[in-house]
Amino acid sequence: NAGVTQTPKFRVLKTGQSMTLLCAQDMNHEYMYWYRQDPGMGLRLIHYSVGEGTTAKGEVPDGYNVSRLKKQNFLLGLESAAPSQTSVYFCASSISEGFLYEQYFGPGTRLTVT
Amino acid sequence: AQSVAQPEDQVNVAEGNPLTVKCTYSVSGNPYLFWYVQYPNRGLQFLLKYITGDNLVKGSYGFEAEFNKSQTSFHLKKPSALVSDSALYFCAVRDGPGGYQKVTFGTGTKLQVIP
Numbered sequence: 461n462a463g464v465t466q467t468p469k470f471r472v473l474k475t476g477q478s479m480t481l482l483c484a485q486d487m488n489h490e491y492m493y494w495y496r497q498d499p500g501m502g503l504r505l506i507h508y509s510v511g512e513g514t515t516a517k518g519e520v521p522d523g524y525n526v527s528r529l530k531k532q533n534f535l536l537g538l539e540s541a542a543p544s545q546t547s548v549y550f551c552a553s554s555i556s557e558g559f560l561y562e563q564y565f566g567p568g569t570r571l572t573v574t
Numbered sequence: 575a576q577s578v579a580q581p582e583d584q585v586n587v588a589e590g591n592p593l594t595v596k597c598t599y600s601v602s603g604n605p606y607l608f609w610y611v612q613y614p615n616r617g618l619q620f621l622l623k624y625i626t627g628d629n630l631v632k633g634s635y636g637f638e639a640e641f642n643k644s645q646t647s648f649h650l651k652k653p654s655a656l657v658s659d660s661a662l663y664f665c666a667v668r669d670g671p672g673g674y675q676k677v678t679f680g681t682g683t684k685l686q687v688i689p
Binding site for chain 2: 501502505518562566568
């Protein structure tokens with residue numbers, strides 16, 4: 461099993477550009493999450509999904525959109541990138557009852573917005 | 575609101591010595607507590623969790639954590655540190671049944687094991 465994979469690993473955007481980050485998991489997990497990690501701030505939840513076709517807002521959803529059209533994939537979109545969105549983005553998944561069970565994390569995407 | 579604190583940005587310990595990484599939390603109900611480890615340029619990996627039951631929880635790679643309700647703490651411990659334990663450690667908490675339905679992560683503690 462590959463576990464949780466993320467594409468791309470690195471990206472540099474100019475302010476105002478758009479992009480989509482792809483997360484895929486092969487563990488048949490119901491729950492999926494997108495986090496951002498910034499120095500001194502730990503991980504902050506952007507959006508999450510409790511199943512195919514569902515999404516919900518996390519702590520810091522502004523400026524991001526998500527979609528979960530297939531159970532194994534969770535996409536994070538930035539419609540108009542801003543320098544404040546420079547961060548490392550992690551996708552994660554869990555089998556169920558997402559906040560009771562451990563989460564499995566992808567390797568991360570390092571995004572720089574200039 | 576739930577919160578978690580990791581009071582030390584960095585912990586240094588000599589190889590072979592016991593290590594402790596501290597975590598305190600605040601919830602309104604019963605806490606669900608987790609420890610994760612992050613190696614450089616990698617995602618977080620689950621180490622252990624406390625949901626209910628025995629206050630001493632054993633996890634991966636020889637780590638354990640002690641839940642102390644009166645002190646609202648969940649410190650991570652290992653009897654004998656290895657150089658390979660050097661990494662960033664995150665504590666996370668979720669409020670109990672009916673509480674805030676998400677996990678809050680601490681800011682992380684960098685563990686440096688000195689050969």
